[in-house]
Amino acid sequence: MEAGGRYRDLRVLDAGTKNSTMSGKFADAYPDRFFTPGINEPGMIGIATGMAMAGRRVVACDMAVFLHHAYAHIRAAARQGDIHLVIAASHTGIAVGPDGGSAHDITDLARMRLVPGFKVLTPWDGRQVKKAVEKVLAEPGRYYLRLNRPPVPVFLSEDFRFEIGKAYRLREGDGVTLVACGDKVFTALQAAERLGEGVAEVIGVATMEPLDTATIIASAARTGRVVTVEDHMFVGGLFEAVAGLMAQTRPTPMRRVSLERTFTTSGQPDELARIYAVDMQAVVETCRKFLDET
Amino acid sequence: MLKIPPGEIKETAYRIRRRLIDLTFRAGSGHLDTSLSLVEVWLALVYSDFFRFDPRDGAWEGRDRIFLSEGHACPLQYLVNAELGYFSVEEVFAGNRRPNTPFQGHTKRDLTYGLENSNGSLGIGLWQAYGHALEVERYVFCICGDGEFQEPAALGLLAAPHYLKPAPNFILIINHNKLAQDAAVDLGPLDEVARLYRWHTERVDGHDLDALSQAYHRAVEETSLPSLILCDTVKGKGGDPAWEGRLGRHGRPPKTDEEYRAYVDGLDISRGV
Numbered sequence: 001m002e003a004g005g006r007y008r009d010l011r012v013l014d015a016g017t018k019n020s021t022m023s024g025k026f027a028d029a030y031p032d033r034f035f036t037p038g039i040n041e042p043g044m045i046g047i048a049t050g051m052a053m054a055g056r057r058v059v060a061c062d063m064a065v066f067l068h069h070a071y072a073h074i075r076a077a078a079r080q081g082d083i084h085l086v087i088a089a090s091h092t093g094i095a096v097g098p099d100g101g102s103a104h105d106i107t108d109l110a111r112m113r114l115v116p117g118f119k120v121l122t123p124w125d126g127r128q129v130k131k132a133v134e135k136v137l138a139e140p141g142r143y144y145l146r147l148n149r150p151p152v153p154v155f156l157s158e159d160f161r162f163e164i165g166k167a168y169r170l171r172e173g174d175g176v177t178l179v180a181c182g183d184k185v186f187t188a189l190q191a192a193e194r195l196g197e198g199v200a201e202v203i204g205v206a207t208m209e210p211l212d213t214a215t216i217i218a219s220a221a222r223t224g225r226v227v228t229v230e231d232h233m234f235v236g237g238l239f240e241a242v243a244g245l246m247a248q249t250r251p252t253p254m255r256r257v258s259l260e261r262t263f264t265t266s267g268q269p270d271e272l273a274r275i276y277a278v279d280m281q282a283v284v285e286t287c288r289k290f291l292d293e294t
Numbered sequence: 295m296l297k298i299p300p301g302e303i304k305e306t307a308y309r310i311r312r313r314l315i316d317l318t319f320r321a322g323s324g325h326l327d328t329s330l331s332l333v334e335v336w337l338a339l340v341y342s343d344f345f346r347f348d349p350r351d352g353a354w355e356g357r358d359r360i361f362l363s364e365g366h367a368c369p370l371q372y373l374v375n376a377e378l379g380y381f382s383v384e385e386v387f388a389g390n391r392r393p394n395t396p397f398q399g400h401t402k403r404d405l406t407y408g409l410e411n412s413n414g415s416l417g418i419g420l421w422q423a424y425g426h427a428l429e430v431e432r433y434v435f436c437i438c439g440d441g442e443f444q445e446p447a448a449l450g451l452l453a454a455p456h457y458l459k460p461a462p463n464f465i466l467i468i469n470h471n472k473l474a475q476d477a478a479v480d481l482g483p484l485d486e487v488a489r490l491y492r493w494h495t496e497r498v499d500g501h502d503l504d505a506l507s508q509a510y511h512r513a514v515e516e517t518s519l520p521s522l523i524l525c526d527t528v529k530g531k532g533g534d535p536a537w538e539g540r541l542g543r544h545g546r547p548p549k550t551d552e553e554y555r556a557y558v559d560g561l562d563i564s565r566g567v
Contacts, residue, residue: 011429035428038457042447046421047458053403053411053422054429072415073447076422079412080403 003137004030010137011035011051014061015044015070021061021090041070045077045087052083057137064089064105064146071111077142078117084140087118088133090147093231094259094276095183097149100266106259109181110236112144113209119164120209122146122181125154128206131162139164146208152183167212169219173201176287177219180229181205181238184257184278188229191283200287205238213245220252225290227255229283231273234258255290257283295343295511300503303341307333308565310373311532313383315557317369318547321391324399326547326557327530327537329370331471331500332437335525336360336374338506339435339467344514346432349379353405358432361423363448364439364469365400365413366545372397380408417445420466424454424520427464433514435465440481441474452484452491455520460492464520465513469500471529475544481524488522500525532564533557 003010004026016039018024027034035051037043041062048060067074067089077085094104112120119141123132129147136143170185171192178200180188185204192200201219205211220226226246230238239256246252257278264276273279296303310333318324339345339360348354362371372390376383381396389395396407400414413419416439423436442448455461472479485495494516496509506525513521530538534556537543548554 035458037454040450040457042418043421043450043454046418046447047425047428047454050422050425050427051429054426056429073418073421076412076415076418079414080422081412 003133004033007057007137009056011048011056011058012061013044013048013058015039015041015066017061017063017066020063021088023061041066042073045070045073048085049073049077049080049083052085053080057084059086059088059137061088061090063091063103064108065091065103067108075115078115082140083142086136086143086145088145088147091149092146093148093182094264094272094278095148095231095269097269097272098266101263104264106231106233106264107236108146109208109232109238113236113241118142118144118209119207120144120146121164121206122208123206124183124185124204125152125156127154127156127158127160128162132206135162135164146182148183153186155186155189162206165207165210165212167207167215168204169201169215170204171200171202173199174223175199175291176225176227177201177203177216177223178227178229178283178287179203179205179216179238179242181208182231184229184231187280188283190280191287194280194284195287208238208241211241211245213249216242216245217249220246220250224252225294226252227257227283227286227290229257229278231278232258233261235261253290253294255286257286296338296503296507297341297343303337303503306377307337308561310370310377311561312558313373314369315533315548315554315561317373317387317390319554320387322547322549323545324369324391324547325366325545326369326533327543328364328367328439328469328471330531330533331527331529332367332370332469333531334501334503334506335437335467335469335527336370338503339510340374340378342507342510344511347378347408349408352380352408356432359410359423359426359430359434361411361419361426361434361436362401362413363419363423363436364416364442365419367437367469368401371401371409375408378408416442417447420448420451424451424461424464427461428459430463433463433465435467437467437469439474440468440470440472440479443468443481443484444474444479452488452493455493456491460518461520462517465510466520466522468522468524469527470524471527473529473539473541473544478541485522485524492519494519494521496521496523498523498525500527501531532561534560535563
């Protein structure tokens, strides 16, 4: 909302989900700068790209899973070069819950990591989302913003700094490095607490592309063990990103807390996190077993 | 009205066709047949008296835009822009389809070179052009293929003025050469559907410079509706007569000296007609 006042060239689009993504609030405040082609994701991304090619600052909002429809258009957007385009994708991961597998986007990070030119952001809580939005509106570029469906616990303090491209060490430990992204950073912190003082080091990843390799490598060098935590399929997600990094730089034993290559079921978010073993308990057990084995 | 006499534009058309044949023959690849079908469509547009551009300042805000949605017609785009003074013909021949040049196998956006959009996959550029038209004062033309309208996203654009905004500065040009890569194209009731969705529509002979210019004029003078101009063209026009309007030469330029000769001779014969 504030951004609408600050940036006169800001355009916001949505493809028929404005009451889910909450872009409707912008639509109410700035009807002249809000556009929707209806339930039409390819059209929305195409129009957004064309507006950005006219020098506008453009945000295209949608529920992540529907953006599958627009993948060719997203790739084409990236090929336009120097444009300012933000894709804000809400309702990611199994945290979406009861709407079931058709609505759980658990491959969006993989898809967007495959598109050169896009920065892929995975903020951790509501406060960081706000900071991320401020950054991506201020700095021209192509961005994919992975958002959750509320409610996600707000745990960061107001003064926590946020920079695109930087991972943050949130807790120190020398037994195992937990690398987490999105709302799973909170899960990792809770698990680290449970594992006890000085055991798990927690690295919060808010930028998947480009990944802050130095911070992750430094921590892995200290602990000698890495566990990734994500609400995403392991294929193409945080696990493979970090595993690829380790393989090329500093081979380190790894485990993962992530989703299998499967379609998921309906259920409450907590229930699903338990069923698919991506909850706090799963992180704790994975780490304990890992520490016993190695 | 055309800025220069049709006779002169016909000479330019001949020159460009000849270069298209040479360019694609030398490269051994590229979509000659599609490019040949669009020569008059493109020249009538850039030589229409209303059309504004500045080859020394490709990003000039006051320019009229041409988005190319059927990106495989880029050899023509390169040669027309060379003709307009954005760069030299030699530069096109030296860079065509080579690594890291501005003259890629499909267009890469570069405003300095008058290349408005990166393209390739069909059914996409026209949405970008439409979004662009919502934001700029000048005219936004978008050149599409007829086969492109088999893409649901392209067909869906016809409904955009209804759902979003009419954008009277948006002018969609369809190169109706009736042939796609592997089959003939029948557009069915496309222009009727466009009218139902409140488009201003035109249907013209896509090789008639005066008719094209008049259709473009009526489109830019339209103040409330977007325009769709269906141009009846012949694929491979002005090349080897044996392959004019015939399936089997999509993206396949002459490969042998004999085939090349047939294209050049065909062009010379058609010039006399």
